[in-house]
Amino acid sequence: SQQGEEDPQALSIQEGENATMNCSYKTSINNLQWYRQNSGRGLVHLILIRSNEREKHSGRLRVTLDTSKKSSSLLITASRAADTASYFCATDEGETSGSRLTFGEGTQLTVNP
Amino acid sequence: SAVISQKPSRDICQRGTSLTIQCQVDSQVTMMFWYRQQPGQSLTLIATANQGSEATYESGFVIDKFPISRPNLTFSTLTVSNMSPEDSSIYLCSVDTGVQPQHFGDGTRLSIL
Incomplete structure (x- = not known):
């Protein structure tokens, strides 16, 4: 069953603005991952943050993890029209990384040029 | 990273057919997974494809409806049996190499008339 909840479900911003998406989960995790899905395509892995990490950066992406609140956020800075996609968080509850993933409901991001 | 080829990319089928x-993965991988993504929704894990043994199904999915094969470490098949319009979804395979995050194929877009 899905344990992740994401908000907002949909987000529409202008190019150059920052986009923040949030994810909450219910169980203990080994790591939390963020994926992007362009319309009609498969998922692209963006970033992985382990349960003992609090923040991670990758280019214009910044991910935070608060295990006490069982929540994570994904920040995309200086957004571009090409960032338009659906973004999903996924939790790995296994003892080793890369095991079964449970996905959140996703946020549909639209970046207007 | 592993390159995943999923076939067919899309299909339109008659109800009652399979x-x-x-x-297909370009390298041997430890684990392979099959997910379903119903229209406008997130991904739900169907099963873990185990090499040389029966797949491990998630709650709500059964072998009679979704038989899975995994004859070796680079290949797996998912059959959607006795299809109905409710089976219209994107079906995605993913692989876990054990050292990298899960990678996904581009998915199969299935429509049942």
Whole structure:
């Protein structure tokens, strides 16, 4: 069953603005991952943050993890029209990384040029 | 990173028929997974494809409806049996190499008339 909840479900911003998406989960995790899905395509892995990490950066992406609140956020800075996609968080509850993933409901991001 | 080829990329089928989806990886991988993504929704894990043994199914999914094969460490198939319009979804395979995050194929877009 899905344990992740994401908000907002949909987000529409202008190019150059920052986009923040949030994810909450219910169980203990080994790591939390963020994926992007362009319309009609498969998922692209963006970033992985382990349960003992609090923040991670990758280019214009910044991910935070608060295990006490069982929540994570994904920040995309200086957004571009090409960032338009659906973004999903996924939790790995296994003892080793890369095991079964449970996905959140996703946020549909639209970046207007 | 592993390159995943999923076939077919899309299909339109008649109700009551079955379709087999193939997932080929360019390297040996430890684990392979099959997910379903219903229209406008997130991903739900169907099963873990185990090499040389029966797949491990998640709650709500059964072998009679979604038989899975995994004859070796680079290949798996998912069959959607006795299809109904409710089976219209994107079906995705993913692989876990044990050292990298899960990678996904581009998915199979299935429509049942």
